[in-house]
Amino acid sequence: MMKIFFCLTAFATAGLFAGPTPVTYHKDVEPVLQARCQGCHRPGEAAPFSTLSYKDVRPWAKAIKAAVVARKMPPWFADPSVGHFRNNPSLSQAEIDSIVKWVDTGAPEGDAKDAPPPRQYVEGWNIGNPDVVFEMPIPFEVPAEGAVAYQWIVLPTGLTEDKWIQGVEVRPGDRSVVHHVIAFYRRPGSKWLLDAQPGVPVAKASGAPEGGMSDGAIGGYAPGIPPRVLSEGRAILLPKGSDLVLQMHYTASGKAARDQSKVGVVFARQPPRERAFGLAVANGRFVIPPKDGSHRVDAEVTLASDVRIVDFTPHMHLRGKSFEYRAVFPDGRVETLLRVPKYDFNWQLTYQLAEERVFPKGTRIEGTACFDNSPNNPSNPDPNAEVRFGDQTWDEMMVGFFGIVIDPGMSPGRLIERPRRESQSSE
Numbered sequence: 001m002m003k004i005f006f007c008l009t010a011f012a013t014a015g016l017f018a019g020p021t022p023v024t025y026h027k028d029v030e031p032v033l034q035a036r037c038q039g040c041h042r043p044g045e046a047a048p049f050s051t052l053s054y055k056d057v058r059p060w061a062k063a064i065k066a067a068v069v070a071r072k073m074p075p076w077f078a079d080p081s082v083g084h085f086r087n088n089p090s091l092s093q094a095e096i097d098s099i100v101k102w103v104d105t106g107a108p109e110g111d112a113k114d115a116p117p118p119r120q121y122v123e124g125w126n127i128g129n130p131d132v133v134f135e136m137p138i139p140f141e142v143p144a145e146g147a148v149a150y151q152w153i154v155l156p157t158g159l160t161e162d163k164w165i166q167g168v169e170v171r172p173g174d175r176s177v178v179h180h181v182i183a184f185y186r187r188p189g190s191k192w193l194l195d196a197q198p199g200v201p202v203a204k205a206s207g208a209p210e211g212g213m214s215d216g217a218i219g220g221y222a223p224g225i226p227p228r229v230l231s232e233g234r235a236i237l238l239p240k241g242s243d244l245v246l247q248m249h250y251t252a253s254g255k256a257a258r259d260q261s262k263v264g265v266v267f268a269r270q271p272p273r274e275r276a277f278g279l280a281v282a283n284g285r286f287v288i289p290p291k292d293g294s295h296r297v298d299a300e301v302t303l304a305s306d307v308r309i310v311d312f313t314p315h316m317h318l319r320g321k322s323f324e325y326r327a328v329f330p331d332g333r334v335e336t337l338l339r340v341p342k343y344d345f346n347w348q349l350t351y352q353l354a355e356e357r358v359f360p361k362g363t364r365i366e367g368t369a370c371f372d373n374s375p376n377n378p379s380n381p382d383p384n385a386e387v388r389f390g391d392q393t394w395d396e397m398m399v400g401f402f403g404i405v406i407d408p409g410m411s412p413g414r415l416i417e418r419p420r421r422e423s424q425s426s427e
């Protein structure tokens with residue numbers, strides 16, 4: 001569509017038509033904002049202004065131009081020369097040019113009859129109407145100042161049969177203090193957080209909780225992260241009798257606040273063909289020396305069976321500088337799967353492979369993280385600190401999550417072969 005329009009504009013300015021076709025909001029800009037911005041830029045979502053109407057957008061025209069020209073918005077950090085990702089929201093050059101031209105010619109509204117039909121949003125949810133909502137029964141009081149330990153909240157589901165989750169969305173109660181939420185599930189009989197009263201927050205560091213971690217996470221929240229909606233035929237298993245466990249990371253904002261977050265779930269209408277599951281390459285034993293501007297940390301796992309990998313979610317904290325995933329095939333061939341050259345802690349993005357592939361048994365998945373603990377890193381909370389693995393943002397993490405899909409009847413216990421090897425070096 002855009003391409004065609006641009007050809008026409010080129011003709012028009014070449015004098016074939018009476019005058020140049022003006023670039024207008026309704027005709028040219030609104031379709032782009034609708035497709036690429038409204039997900040976050042609308043009331044109740046993470047972004048600072050709405051893009052639902054001309055009136056909302058007009059005061060932000062110059063800022064929008066600056067953000068799209070710099071490719072700051074929409075947020076996306078994958079090196080375009082490595083791999084293809086189905087959820088890459090980046091604007092085409094033609095779309096950027098069109099926005100620039102619109103702003104430079106006074107950001108005219110144009111004719112409302114040129115507008116695309118408005119998109120329908122369910123108020124308060126991005127996954128459609130949830131089948132069930134699990135909410136913190138009592139609010140958590142976040143102090144005005146100081147570090148807040150991770151809070152763990154057990155929410156019984158009351159499910160009497162296995163359920164397959166198609167979509168899950170974690171909604172913070174008060175965005176100003178919720179740094180992130182991870183929603184796990186806990187199987188019946190698990191010893192994890194056994195002493196916790198349902199709904200009552202328990203303060204404790206994350207690490208590996210005694211009794212072992214649960215079977216895994218079903219979803220999470222961090223600013224600007226879209227909710228998890230799985231493609232048709234694919235779902236996450238929520239075993240009957242499970243509880244949800246929320247890991248809440250609150251950060252004081254200078255003002256005391258109360259938060260009551262919730263998790264909305266849409267169940268699959270039919271039994272799935274594939275079960276979605278998460279694995280990771282992770283290293284928890286690094287030490288980043290003070291002022292080191294380029295500290296490398298590696299981790300790897302070897303696949304114990306053929307595994308279909310569908311996405312990647314690199315996770316580091318404020319000193320995270322870059323992250324890379326590689327596959328080393330059984331024949332020794334190495335392929336880079338994702339490269340994030342400029343990691344940004346504020347955007348915990350998932351990169352979904354355009355072409356989901358089966359990696360054969362024996363493939364090594366490697367992760368390489370680079371940390372910047374120098375004073376040149378503007379986000380660095382303290383360049384003089386020796387930094388280790390930990391929960392708080394002034395600690396670090398090195399986790400390369402990767403999403404896989406398996407046969408719904410298969411046990412996820414047999415997916416990884418050897419214990420991971422961890423290594424690090426400073427350059």
Ligand code: HEC
Pocket residue numbers: 032033036037038039040041046047048060063064065067068073074075089091223224225226
């Ligand atoms: C994934 C969510 C998301 C998407 C998609 C997104 N934004 Fe944003 N945007 C944000 C958030 C959150 C902020 C505030 C934090 C920041 O500035 O980094 C922001 C900030 C901005 C700002 C800066 C405001 C300022 O303070 O100067 C502009 C301009 C902007 N977005 C434009 C856009 C445009 C145009 C699009 C679509 C082409 C878009 N955004 C898509 C989440 C998003």
